[in-house]
Amino acid sequence: MTRINTKVLVVGGGPGGYVAAIRAGQLGLETTLVEAGRLGGTCLVKGCIPSKALIHVADRFASMAEAADGGRIGIRLSAPPALDLAEAVGWKDGIVDRLSGGVAGLLRKAKVRVVEGTAVFSDAKTCSVETKDGTVTITAENVVLAAGSEPVEIPALPFGGDVLSSTEALALQELPRRLVVVGAGYIGLELGSAFRKMGSEVTVVEARDRILPIYDDALTAPVQRWLEKAGVRVHLNASAMGLEGEAGDRALVVRTADGEVRIPADKVLVTVGRRPRVSGWGLETMAVDMAGPFVKVDDQCRTSMKGVWAIGDLVGEPMLAHKASAQGEMVAELIAGHRRHFTQAIPSVCFTEPEIVSVGLMPHEAEKLGMGVKSGIFPFSANGRAMTLEAGENGGFVRMVARADNHRLVGIQAVGAHVSELSNQFVHMLEVGSVLEDVAGTVFFHPSLGEAVHEASLRVLGHALHI
């Protein structure tokens, strides 16, 4: 048996854990990282990156299919494109391999020791790992828990066979002819829309009365319009009851307000949320307090046990990779004795058609907090660059939300093609405490989608120029 005594032990090599370990190593702290699967975690291996790769394939395929179907803007193809999903998935896997290998290289450079296997704790500062070379027992002064999350299962539709989680959906070798997606949240609509673009017939079943419940109606309306145009049927207020029939003649039975419906399905993708990975590795022996299903932490990611920290999906919403990484970087610096707190605005982006971005507060959220706000939108239909990108047609816009008293920005949202790339500009404006006049007084490049941000702030101030 090998024994390791380390200053910092990081559990999990996802975007939370590997960033914590790299930063701890850079700061000269002796650091050990344990990873049960592949370096990169959910994000790099079966989440953010694989899904965006597949969405890119779907976009390329859809524009070629459109060109073969009469074409637009002067581009026509004489034959429809063919999709080899196995090859596309292989291309995606190549990206994953490069990124996961890159993380290994960065950890080496930061002198982080990596142990491959599952860390199982016997008390808050001791774990053992069964590796291919035998048992490794690790004791640490500081433990950073970054065990991430896993997909939620519906009892009536256990994962397996034709019932897929996002992980299997991102590894399919053949396109399902009929795909039913249960859950119209981030994953369901990102992947559902991608499969529709690649040619599957897609139906969405959502328990609530709206799609993408985290955004307001104005932001989801363009996505709703695209789904309708693309022929994606959406059942709201609907519950999936189970799969019926034999392979090839399967149907998902769904209870709706109008009674039970049977939706023919070759595959069912269940995307009804993710839950923190809190069992199976001895968390219960560590005596940390919980906050509902999550590990409870303060604004420095300290748990209730001294020297035990927790970050990322394990500690709650938003379950996003950049939040996990930012927390990981902060915790490493706190262990090294720096002064840090986690108060940052976290941008959220949904890669639907079109994309949605939100940073800070939406108008209804600000009002709920009793904050007097002014808000205004600028539509992409009045933005020249959006027109040249064919991005102005779906009802997209930029919206600025500012305090009515001092004009300080408290939220920025956008919906439209390519708006994901504006998200960092939005979050920077919020972090530096911009007021509407700061944005109004900045010269934006022409032609650019960003000009809509300038115009939206002018509009709130009452003197938009191009509308």
Ligand code: FAD
């Ligand atoms: P994870 O990435 O889940 O990593 C945890 C790691 O810990 C895993 O590798 C696991 O093997 C390991 N582990 C767990 N327990 C142990 C143990 N006991 N011992 C050793 N190792 C252990 N977020 C975005 O910000 N943008 C996106 O576009 C986006 N798209 C997504 C698409 C999909 C399909 C999915 C599923 C998720 C997506 N997410 C996205 C969410 C994002 O992947 C997560 O928020 C992020 O990965 C969380 O990072 P983490 O480090 O907390 O945990």
Ligand code: NAD
């Ligand atoms: P989600 O929380 O985004 O959406 C789940 C949806 O399922 C909700 O609309 C919910 O009302 C619905 N639902 C819940 N139970 C249901 C049931 N029994 N039947 C039908 N519908 C039901 O969850 P997700 O799509 O699984 O994604 C998980 C998390 O992964 C996200 O919350 C997000 O943190 C992360 N993610 C982020 C991105 C991104 O940043 N672009 C992309 C994918 C995933």
